[in-house]
Amino acid sequence: MYETTYHRASSLAEAVRLRADSDEAKYLAGGMTLIPTMKQRLAAPSELVDLRHIAELRGIAVKGRRVRIGAGTPHNEVATSAAISAVCPALCHLAALIGDPLVRHMGTLGGSIANNDPAADYPAAMLGLDATIITDRREIPAGDFFTGLFETALEDGEIVVAATFEAPARAGYSKFANPASRFAMTGVFAAQAADGTVRVAVTGAGANGVFRHAGLEAALTRNWSPDVVSDVAVETGDLLSDLHGNADYRANLVKVMAKRAVATA
Numbered sequence: 001m002y003e004t005t006y007h008r009a010s011s012l013a014e015a016v017r018l019r020a021d022s023d024e025a026k027y028l029a030g031g032m033t034l035i036p037t038m039k040q041r042l043a044a045p046s047e048l049v050d051l052r053h054i055a056e057l058r059g060i061a062v063k064g065r066r067v068r069i070g071a072g073t074p075h076n077e078v079a080t081s082a083a084i085s086a087v088c089p090a091l092c093h094l095a096a097l098i099g100d101p102l103v104r105h106m107g108t109l110g111g112s113i114a115n116n117d118p119a120a121d122y123p124a125a126m127l128g129l130d131a132t133i134i135t136d137r138r139e140i141p142a143g144d145f146f147t148g149l150f151e152t153a154l155e156d157g158e159i160v161v162a163a164t165f166e167a168p169a170r171a172g173y174s175k176f177a178n179p180a181s182r183f184a185m186t187g188v189f190a191a192q193a194a195d196g197t198v199r200v201a202v203t204g205a206g207a208n209g210v211f212r213h214a215g216l217e218a219a220l221t222r223n224w225s226p227d228v229v230s231d232v233a234v235e236t237g238d239l240l241s242d243l244h245g246n247a248d249y250r251a252n253l254v255k256v257m258a259k260r261a262v263a264t265a
């Protein structure tokens, strides 16, 4: 790891100011992705601005079916939240599948979506739930937030403050995990809103990161049943082929995980 200077911010304003002081600075949340990349010398921020002690970034609020999750909320708090579980148990289930207990107690929602790993779980939930990502500058629909592999709409120095969404009538998440890292080889989040419309988001399989599948959405909007999934074509053109599996294999996983997500909703 290269030398770096650590700063503990106690407010959003202070974090933004500390970050603006240096082009080489980076925000530190749970450190579950940033620290390993620093150890591998793949990242060398001259300043680390720690966000974990900022109250404005913490907390889960559920009013009616409106859910708001602070960006600094550890995965485990989402996984074990009774308030979220009452209106959207699929999100608690998803958070409980992230990494291992250490990762779940340290890693945060904000760090996960800001990093936008193509095999991360939360991006599928944010897209499937039609969430709004609130930053220190604006509100971004999830559909505009995730822009590519490890890329988001965030501008330099912009902080994710929270994510908010209207809990759907029903939703499910199913993940085929990489046995070593637990990241998604393929994960599918399927949600049906109160008006019957369906959103299906896929992580771990897209060559350009998380995506929505229009064919599955149309079929499930017509009939919310695992049985309709078999008749939907999943094209391989934009799917990932790598060491862990080729595009055909992932196309099949998309269908299997979609069936399971709908069946468990």
Ligand SMILES: Cc1cc2nc3c(=O)[nH]c(=O)nc-3n(C[C@H](O)[C@H](O)[C@H](O)COP(=O)(O)OP(=O)(O)OC[C@H]3O[C@@H](n4cnc5c(N)ncnc54)[C@H](O)[C@@H]3O)c2cc1C
Binding pocket: 026, 027, 028, 029, 030, 031, 032, 033, 034, 035, 036, 051, 071, 072, 097, 098, 099, 100, 103, 106, 107, 108, 109, 110, 111, 112, 114, 115, 117, 119, 120, 121, 122, 158, 159, 160, 161, 181, 182, 183, 184
């Ligand atoms: C062994 C292991 C297994 C894992 N398995 C999974 C898995 O199964 N599924 C999964 O989804 N993830 C998995 N992860 C990743 C994990 O979820 C991380 O917690 C997450 O990727 C990053 O969150 P963090 O809070 O640790 O962020 P950090 O590592 O602190 O930061 C990540 C990046 O986001 C930026 N950042 C952090 N917070 C903010 C913010 N509020 N606003 C703007 N930028 C911000 C940082 O500057 C940095 O660039 C795994 C990680 C490990 C080490």
